[in-house]
Amino acid sequence: MYKYGLSVKFKSTEDNRQKLSSVLLKASELVSRAKGCQLYLVSLDEDEPDTVWTTEIWDSREDHENSLSVIGVKELISQASCLFAAPPEKVKEIKILGGYGINP
């Protein structure tokens, strides 16, 4: 089965990008223990102020969906949501054929 990849764009309220990044980095610690999580990175794009990106790879889309039930994740989303200038946007979903850097 193909691995599932996902990029999500988070737009923060003005000057809150750093706070939002910190919350998402905490989220990465939690979801790293979730079933099927292979990658959960928190990144910035220099061309986009007040924006944070996550890059996620999961063994399956279902594993991604189930990650919301990891203990503490809902609380973190709630913390993050007051920093959102817009709802998080799934910008890209991909089917991973293979390559280097994740477990087969």
Place this chain on the structure above:
Amino acid sequence: MYKYGLSVKFKSTEDNRQKLSSVLLKASELVSRAKGCQLYLVSLDEDEPDTVWTTEIWDSREDHENSLSVIGVKELISQASCLFAAPPEKVKEIKILGGYGINP
């Protein structure tokens, strides 16, 4: 220092997506041995026919640039180029703050 992340879009000539994917999967084997390569994935987006994506993470942008000098990579690019319907496009470059799934 921040890790460097990169998404590249490859548009294949009609019906050559699978061939192009195979070449890029071979490229992933070569660059996996390059200095600083942490991730090199080859993926499809179901919404985009005749398109293949790579998702790359490198310890630095310089490591990415140097990967072109890995033995065999130029030959593979040459093989791939006759399958391109358009020049490969760097769609996204990111600075990775942290997270799960790569080496610090």
